Amino acid sequence: MSADSELDGILDFLRTAERLKSTPRSGWTTTGERESVAAHTWRLSLMAAVLSDRFPGVDLARLLKICLIHDLGEALHGDVPAPRQSAEPGKAAREREDLQSVLAPLPVRLGEELTALWDEYEAARTPEARLAKGLDKLETILQHTQGLNPSGFDYRFNLTYGQGYTDGDPILAALRARLDQATEARAQRAGSPATGGAEHLAVEFLNRVWGPDHDLDAIDELLTEDYALTTGGAVVRGREAFKHWVREFQTRLRDARTTNVEAFANPAGDRVVSRWVCTGRNNGLLGLPADGRAVSFTGIAIWKISGGKLAECWVERASWELYRELTQAP
Secondary structure (H helix, E strand, C coil), X not given: CCHHHHHHHHXXXXXXXXXXHHCEEEEECCCCCEXXXXXXXXXXXXXXXXXXXXXXXXXXXXXXXXXXXXXXXXXXXXXXXXXXXXXXXXXXXXXXXXXXXXXXXXXXXXXXXXXXXXXXXXXXXXXXXXXXXXXXXXXXXXXXXXXXXXXXXXXHHHHCCCHHHHCCCHHHHHHHHHHHHHHHHHHHHHHCCCCCCHHHHHHHHHHHHCCCCCCCHHHHHHEXXXXXXXXXXXXXXXXXXXXXXXXXXXXXXXEEEEEEEEEEECCCCCEEEEEEEXXXXXXXXXXXXXXXXXXXXXXXXXXXXXXXXXXXXXXXXXXXXXXXXXXCCC
C-alpha cells in the first residue's frame, strides 16, 4: 500500500471514529446533557496523563493508546450501560467485531496493533491494561457524582462497580474512597423528598424546548396548564400563550439555543434556578433590523414547581448588553 493510500485509509477510519462524539453513554454532564463516549474517553486519557507520575513503572504511551481505543468498537452500535452488561454476555465479542469493522480502513500493521491493545485491555493482563481498567471505572463514577442526572438515578450501584480493578492499587483505592464518599452523598440528596429532581426538570425544559430541535410538544409535558412567564416587564399567562411567545421569539432569533450553565434547587424543592447562555442569529431581536449576525447573551431563570411540573417562571436576561451589541457596527 502506498503512503497516499494509507493516508486515505486513516482518514476513513477517523471519519468513522467521529461517531463517538455523538454516541451517548449513561452519564450526564453538569449542564444536564447526555455524556458522549468521546467525552468519557477524553477525560479517561486526561486522568491517565495527570496521574502517570504516580505509576512510575507504567508505559504512558501504551496506557494512553489503550485508553483511546478501549471503547472504539462502540462507534457502530453504541454503549451498553454497566447495570445491563451482566445481562448481555456477548457484549465483548460483539464489540470486538465492531472494532474490526472500524479498523478495517487502516493499514494492516496499525489495525493489528490496535486490536492487540484492545485485547490486552479486555484481558487486563498487563500493568497498563489493569490501570486503564481501574481509571475507566473511576472516570465513570466521577461523572456520575457531578452530573445533573435524572430523577431515580441509581447512585449506589457505583459503590460496588468495578471494585476488582480499583482495590488492588493504593492510588486507585484512595481515589475510590473519595468518590465513594461523594457517591453516597449524592445518593442521600437524591433520596430526599425535598429535591425531587427539580434541577433535571428545568434542564430538560431548556434542552428540549430551547435546544436545536425546538420541541414545543415538551411544553405540554413539562409545564402546568396555567404556566406563567414574567420577562421584560410583561407576563405571558397560560401554556398556549407561552407556546405562541416561544414561536415568535424563535422566529426573531434563528437557530436559537439556550444552554444551561448551572442549575440548583432550594431545600424544599419547589424552586429551581438556572444560569444559562442563549445563542443564535439575529432576525429582528428587540425590534432591530434582521442582519443575521451571530449573537450570544446570558440570563437567569427561576421556576416555581407544582405537582412535578414547572408552574411559573421569572427571567432576567442581558437585554441592554444585547441591544448595544446589535446596534454597534459589525
